[in-house]
Amino acid sequence: MSKKIEVCLTPALIDLYDIEQSIVVVIDILRATSSITFGIENGAEAIIPVSLVEECLAYQEKGYLLAAERNGEVVEGYDFGNSPFSYTKEKVAGKTIVLTTTNGTKALHLANKRAYQVVIGSFLNLDSLSDYLASQDKNVLLLCAGWKDQFNLEDTLFAGAVVNKLRKNFEHFDDSSVAAEDLYMLAKDDLRKYLHKSSHSHRLAQLNIEEDVVFCLQLNVCKAIPVLEGERLVKLNPKP
Template structure:
């Protein structure tokens, strides 16, 4: 019996066993959206790290270094986690090292999984198709905001549940909750997302264009996965 589960925040991970599951890490605003965009634009690899200090330790390796905290680029780094920093012109053929407030934290907390996949609205259908082919339990991990639940990640989890629930024999109450929320919002994601605290946070930083971009659905066909500690395009 294959299971489809949703975890609304990494703070709840101790309650779950990730062994035997594919974890889809979700950080819509903006880490997993930017990672997906960067991999689709030809980045050779993206190395997710937990801390600013660890990111800085790669300074002499010839990689691009990205660090974001509280929605802003950390001083002295090449970029943060705006998708517009991950264009083909900037990242094609290059290895990036990245640390973010929420997304890379969730990735690092998922290391006991059989596999880790990066999900976003940008590659929603591609991710869902990939998950079906793997024929394993699926665990949708919402990065949230500093271990608190957020709307945007829950909505994406609901979108995945909506597409995949007929392919699984069992799912959890969090999956039902996430799908119900998505069904309320799917008619106008941009309008619904105005309710989210993180969108307000980003607007105060003057980067509304990032929000709009991250809510594009199915503009990418690549699926980023983690292999040997690096995020690469699935083969």
């Protein structure tokens, strides 16, 4: 099969893509998909993404941990928010976490309706994710969660990193793949410095999450690939 890789720059554009036979990689670098990757790596049994803070509450009586963030801040009364530092072994091993975020959850649900498979990408699992995508006989759509349906730099840079890894394994690349890869090549020697150019970065600076940002830009500190099974994100077990 001649394989195609495409980059959907915001969830608002997903209806333009034919994904019934594609693996969709959901990307929300700051910080949902980085935290999900880290949580699954650290032994969380499952992470359940939900759209509304109120939906989270319905899971409380089941003994699940509740994580909720709106506009980058922990929602009052929840166990934790969206910082990857909340997803350590000590806190999440063996647990199920219910997570709602501003942009990432929305992208996940949109992809889940139609895709062959939905997996989670972040700089933390770049190599293991790329190896998996290279090994499958499927097209790939890299879905950037963006910021309130707008383009953002950090998700696009990660999409570009995956395109760059997969250049030899795929034959067809759309224009947004070309752009994302070139931006990643410009930025890769110092991702943090590059993101200082971003409007999103300014917003994040105000929220005082610089440590989170630095953490989320680390390459390959995880092997786990979270995959959506029904409504739950669990650890993918690639066939040998």
